[in-house]
Amino acid sequence: MTRILERDGTRMAVMDFGGVEKDVCLEYLPDLRVDEYAIVHVGFALQRLDEESARKTLGLFEELGLLQEEFGDPWEAAAASGPALEWAAADAAAGAASAAATASAEADR
Amino acid sequence: MKYLAEFQNPDLAKGLLDDIRATVTRPWALMEVCGGQTHTIIRHGIDQLLPDEVELIHGPGCPVCVTPLEVIDKALEIASRPEVIFCSFGDMLRVPGTDRDLFRVRGEGGDVRVVYSPLDALEIARENPHREVVFFGIGFETTAPPNAMTVHQARKQNIRNFSMLVSHVRVPPAIEAIMTSADCRVQGFLAAGHVCSVMGTAEYPELAEKFRVPIVVTGFEPLDILEGVRRTVRQLERGEHTVDNAYPRAVRPEGNPAARAMLEDVFEVTDRAWRGIGVIPQSGWRLSDKYRDQDAEHRFDVTGINTCEPSACRSGEVLQGLLKPNECEAFGTTCTPRTPLGATMVSSEGACAAYYLYRRLGTPAANREASPVG
Numbered sequence: 132m133t134r135i136l137e138r139d140g141t142r143m144a145v146m147d148f149g150g151v152e153k154d155v156c157l158e159y160l161p162d163l164r165v166d167e168y169a170i171v172h173v174g175f176a177l178q179r180l181d182e183e184s185a186r187k188t189l190g191l192f193e194e195l196g197l198l199q200e201e202f203g204d205p206w207e208a209a210a211a212s213g214p215a216l217e218w219a220a221a222d223a224a225a226g227a228a229s230a231a232a233t234a235s236a237e238a239d240r
Numbered sequence: 241m242k243y244l245a246e247f248q249n250p251d252l253a254k255g256l257l258d259d260i261r262a263t264v265t266r267p268w269a270l271m272e273v274c275g276g277q278t279h280t281i282i283r284h285g286i287d288q289l290l291p292d293e294v295e296l297i298h299g300p301g302c303p304v305c306v307t308p309l310e311v312i313d314k315a316l317e318i319a320s321r322p323e324v325i326f327c328s329f330g331d332m333l334r335v336p337g338t339d340r341d342l343f344r345v346r347g348e349g350g351d352v353r354v355v356y357s358p359l360d361a362l363e364i365a366r367e368n369p370h371r372e373v374v375f376f377g378i379g380f381e382t383t384a385p386p387n388a389m390t391v392h393q394a395r396k397q398n399i400r401n402f403s404m405l406v407s408h409v410r411v412p413p414a415i416e417a418i419m420t421s422a423d424c425r426v427q428g429f430l431a432a433g434h435v436c437s438v439m440g441t442a443e444y445p446e447l448a449e450k451f452r453v454p455i456v457v458t459g460f461e462p463l464d465i466l467e468g469v470r471r472t473v474r475q476l477e478r479g480e481h482t483v484d485n486a487y488p489r490a491v492r493p494e495g496n497p498a499a500r501a502m503l504e505d506v507f508e509v510t511d512r513a514w515r516g517i518g519v520i521p522q523s524g525w526r527l528s529d530k531y532r533d534q535d536a537e538h539r540f541d542v543t544g545i546n547t548c549e550p551s552a553c554r555s556g557e558v559l560q561g562l563l564k565p566n567e568c569e570a571f572g573t574t575c576t577p578r579t580p581l582g583a584t585m586v587s588s589e590g591a592c593a594a595y596y597l598y599r600r601l602g603t604p605a606a607n608r609e610a611s612p613v614g
Binding site for chain 1: 242243244246247251252254255256258259329356357358359360382383385386389393396397434437438463467488489490491492495496498499502
């Protein structure tokens with residue numbers, strides 16, 4: 132979230148969606164602070180994005196990867212890297228269109 | 241955008257996939273409830289990366305797809321009136337009604353406008369005090385709070401030329417309907433994360449217990465889906481059936497209490513027909529008595545609607561997870577996103593549209609053979 136404003140007696144905010152700024156209604160998340168992230172859907176902030184939870188989840192995923200490296204079958208790991216790379220490429224191509232098409236987005240600041 | 245790319249990291253997907261492979265010992269059928277999740281799965285080929293034992297069945301969580309034909313026909317009728325400005329989310333415009341769609345209405349001179357948010361429709365009402373502005377209020381528990389707030393604001397700001405055509409739906413009664421249907425193969429659910437961001441998780445333990453199915457609240461990025469699958473498979477292999485939250489960065493057990501309170505005030509629970517599925521008891525919301533005068537169905541007396549579904553369309557079976565989109569004879573031939581027979585081919589959350597967009601044109605077996613993992 133970038134800044135807070137008031138319009139027609141409604142609590143609003145300007146939020147940055149990866150470079151695109153949009154007005155978002157804050158009535159359901161009135162205590163959201165500048166620099167925090169939120170789940171935004173059709174112009175409404177519906178839930179604060181909990182950064183600590185996000186980091187914890189990513190940490191868990193990293194641990195799973197390390198465990199597999201230590202105990203897993205290296206041939207299987209090599210085979211799995213093929214489609215994973217392709218996924219990254221497909222993502223770059225489809226990314227922008229799909230981000231716009233999905234109704235929900237995790238907003239940047 | 242923060243915490244999007246991080247949850248799409250292919251390197252981290254490997255660890256999750258390996259853990260699922262190491263855990264699974266026999267076949268399991270999981271349903272992802274939400275159409276947004278279906279799109280992530282098909283776009284990233286997650287169904288093809290998973291071990292053969294894990295099947296993903298696509299659920300009915302596409303709000304555009306399940307909006308009943310009768311309501312679409314009412315929308316078409318209201319939108320055709322000269323005094324009306326009819327506002328809607330974009331993907332409703334190509335959804336086929338009995339004999340046309342909202343695009344056709346616009347082509348015939350109707351004032352049909354696409355908006356990003358229901359608040360945009362309220363703004364249009366403010367700017368056009370001599371016109372009737374109607375917003376098409378559809379969606380699950382994620383979209384219902386924004387629509388409820390807009391009705392509430394219209395009342396508060398005394399904008400009298402604004403009304404809403406409401407056809408909201410709720411996830412838990414749909415899970416109940418799926419589990420009690422005779423053809424049900426579902427053994428575990430990836431619950432829709434953003435629905436739970438609003439509603440919390442309190443509605444789900446009863447369902448998990450009653451049907452002895454694990455229900456794992458799941459997000460929308462590829463790693464979120466894999467984590468939802470991993471946790472569901474783990475429960476199934478252990479013979480457990482609890483509610484688990486694999487999307488804690490956006491879901492708290494209590495959801496968003498302010499949004500839930502607004503829903504309670506503006507809407508009331510009602511039976512709702514789901515397109516292609518049929519009536520599911522207590523599965524919808526309509527405007528409560530207090531807000532009845534802002535109900536477009538009440539304000540515009542729409543009668544004489546005779547609905548008729550195209551017979552070639554099997555979207556009902558797709559929505560219930562009984563048929564994969566590319567198993568339908570019409571898929572990609574007489575039915576495409578430009579000339580859709582059913583809403584599942586139109587919506588950005590429709591399973592048929594996902595299969596078409598990401599080129600799953602052949603049979604599932606052929607696709608599996610053609611995939612790089614073999």
